[in-house]
Amino acid sequence: MASQIHHHSKQFILIVLLSSLFYFTVDSTSRGGWSPISNPNKPIFVVIGKFAVSEHNTEAKTNLKFVNVVKGDIEVAVGAGTEYRLVIAAKNGGVIGNYKVLVLETGGTTKYLSLFSFKVNSALIGGWTPITNLKNSTIVSVGKYAISEHNIQAKTTLEFNSVVKGDTQVVAGIKYRLVIAAKDGIVVGNYEAIVLDIPWIKFRKLFSFTKL
Template sequence: MSYCQHTSFFMIIILLFSNLFIDICLAELGQKTVGNWLEIASPEDPAVIEVGEFAVDQHNKDTNSSLTFERVVKGDTQIVGGMNWRLTIEVEDVKVVKTCEVLVFEQPWQNVTKLIDFKIVYRIAWTKTEWAMTHNHHVTYAMAILPLIISVLLGVSFAENGQKTVGNWLEIASPNDPMVIKVGKFAVEEHNKEKNATLKFEHVINGDTQIVGGMNWRLRIKIEDNKSIKNCEVLVYEQPWENVRKLVLFKIIE
């Protein structure tokens, strides 16, 4: 046995005896710890992580699986003629992050480490890539329906003052709004697909919107057609919550 192995062995023994000594002290104060479960101080402790990684590796060997250890969420320990580690961990299973409960028994002085139980509880999240994609999708969706929600709220507010907005056309606040520009670009791209054209979007001049079981966008835009700048009127219908966006009208104004 090498010097490092001797050192590790004695450090483990010291740790266990320290725990037993603390147990005796606490027992004198009326608290029992031998046989009781004690919460681990930090799930990021290297010793805790090592136990979590062992549990996943052993489970993979036992079941011919390919789970990947992610992290320890929480856990506790129990002294019973050795050490029981009861951990809640996260693993990745075919790009899906799941939470698991594992139980590992350890007797370091006998060089014994056994996986007693490994239970997948439920899927708790996506991988980082999936989460980012889903998060971005939700943000895009929220930004898309935000003008509609605001318009509806304004409609209710104006209705209380005797003004009608649902079904009426309301001027857009700014032609430079990213959402307005996005609708304008969509109109040009959709027209190009339908007519096999090569028009280029320049900018939005002005426009208005109408709430009709969705959102109508009536915009006046500038386009480039063979180095010639032209004005166009476009009408786009949108239902963001149904992922619907349609080009209804595209007219070049001479």
């Protein structure tokens, strides 16, 4: 009996903590409509994301492992609770995919969570999207990585100059298709590189590197 009381006591503390976090996360302007989450790494959203994965594993007899919350929205309905519409990255074996979940939080002092939907987020998986800011630090970093990795693989001495243009595609991570200007000796040429970047596990891989 003592251990059972202690267990419920810990649950109550967690619920109070989540309630406090939520109070400081949502302002009055978000009531009555969906409001984008500005920081998906906040503890309350991570807890909701982990709950969704755990509940889905129980219901569908799967073994997904939570990675992180990619993005999401919340809606506060007076008297009905709070809805969380999240895009979650989760690992299925060795493959990381994105899943769209809908979780409802209800209750007063004691909060209850219910999973309403859990599905592969096909809206995020699709065609190539042009990169609008080629000087973005991540884009430049991926471009420099492609040159460095090609030099190692092909035993060349290309020097990164700039990213000329590029596109991104959301898969189990982000795929970059970049046209990179690089110097070979005194000659500057353009090269197309395709790189897969999975930032939440700090993984990058060069798939192709071709002179244009």
